[in-house]
Amino acid sequence: MQFSNFSVFINSISNVSLRVLDASIPNEKYVTIDLSETNDILNKVDMSSSSKLEVFVNDHIKKHEAQIAYGGYLELRNIYKRSNHFNGQAAEERNIHLGIDLWCDAERPIYAPLEGVVHSFKNNTNYGDYGPTIILKHHIKGVAFYTLYGHLSLTSIKNLKVGQPFKKGDKIAALGDASVNGDYSPHLHFQIIKDLQGYKGDYPGVCSKLDLEFYKDNCPDPNLLLKLGV
Template identity: 65%
Template sequence: MHSNEFQKFLEIISAECFPVLGKSIAKTKYAPIDLSESNPELTDEDLSSTAKFTEFINNHLKTHKASVAYGGYLEQRNIYKRSRYFNAENTESRNIHLGIDLWCAAETPVYAPLDGVVHSFKNNTNFGDYGPTIILKHNINGVAFFTLYGHLSLASITNLKVGQNFKKGTIVGALGSASVNGDYPPHLHFQIIKDLQDFIGDYPGVCRKSDLTFYESNCLKPDLLLRL
C-alpha cells in the first residue's frame, strides 16, 4: 500500500480509535507545544538539563491550564544534541522527530487505540533513548501496520509477552519517570510505522534530514489516528 493510500486508510479508521491517554482527559486539556530549533522561546532555555526541561514543560502546562502538551511530528530539534546516541557516527546528526510526543504526568495510563497484539518490546537504555518501549501490530480490514509506545515505565514491560492481545481501549502501560525513560520529562512517544523493517522492540524515532523522504512515507503523521 502506497503512503497516500495508507494515509486515507488511517483517516477512515481514526473514527474508531480510543484516545491513547484515555477518555478521562478532555481534549480541551491538551495544549500544543513547539520544541523545534526555530522556536525563539527556547533560545535561553537549557534543555540539556532534565530538571530545566521538566520545568519548561510544567510551566507550559500551567500557562495553558492543560494536562497534556502535545506535538513534535517532523520537528527539527536541538534537544538531541545532549545525547551522543543521536550523533554517535560523527556524520549528519539525527534531529528530526518522527512521532508525536504527549507530555504529561508519570504513571499516566496508555491505552491501545485499536485492537492489536504485542509485536515486541524492549528497554532501550541509551541516554536519550526510549527507555521501556512496546510495539503493537494491528491488522485492520486486512491492512497490517504498527504503533510504537516509547518512554514507558518498567512495570509496563515486566510481565508482557510477545503475541499478547490488547483490545481497543485497554491499558497497554504507563508513562515512566526520567529515571527510566531515557532521561526526559515524562511523556509518551507515539509513532505509526507502516514497515517495521525487522526491528525488534525499537524503531528510529528521530532521523537525519537526508533520510526524511523515506521516513515521512513510512511513519505517517500520528494525528491521522489521534485527531488532536
C-alpha cells in the same frame, strides 16, 4: 482492502479521536507545544537537564489551563545534540522527530487506541533513547501496521508477552520518569510504522534530513489517529 497512500488509510480508520491517554480528557485540555530549534524561549532552557525541561513543559501546560501538551511530528529539534546516540556527520545527524509526544506526569496510564497484539518490547537504555518500549501490531481493513509507545515505566514491560492481545481501550503501560525513560521529562512517544524493517522493541523515532522522505512515508502523522486539535 488496498490503499495507495498509507496516510490516507490511517486517517480513514476512525472519524473520531482515538486515545492513548485517558479518554475522559477532552481535546480542549490538550495544548500544542513547540520544541523546535526555532523556539527562542526554549533555546534559553538547559536541554541537557530533564528537570529544567520538565519545568518548561509544566509551565506551558499550566499557562494554557491544559492537562496534556502535545506535538512534535517532523519537528527539527536541538535536544538530540546532547546525546551521541543521535549524532553522526552533519548531513546524517538525526534531529527530525517522527512521532507525536504527549507530555504529562509519570505513571500516567497508556491505553491501546486500537485492537492489537504485542509484537515486541525492549528497554532501550542508550542516553536519550526510549527507555522501556512497546510495539503493537494491528490488522485493520486487511492492512497490517504497527504502533510504538516509548518512554514507559519499567513495570510496563515486566510481565509482557509477545503475542499478548489488547482490545481497544485496554491499559497497556504507564509512563516512566527521567530515571528510566532516557532522561526526559515524562512523556509518551507515540509513532505509527508501516514497515518495521526487522526491528524488535525499537524503531527510529528521529531521522536525518537525508532519510526524511522515506520516514515520512513509513511513519505518517500519528495525529491522523489521535485527531487532536481537529
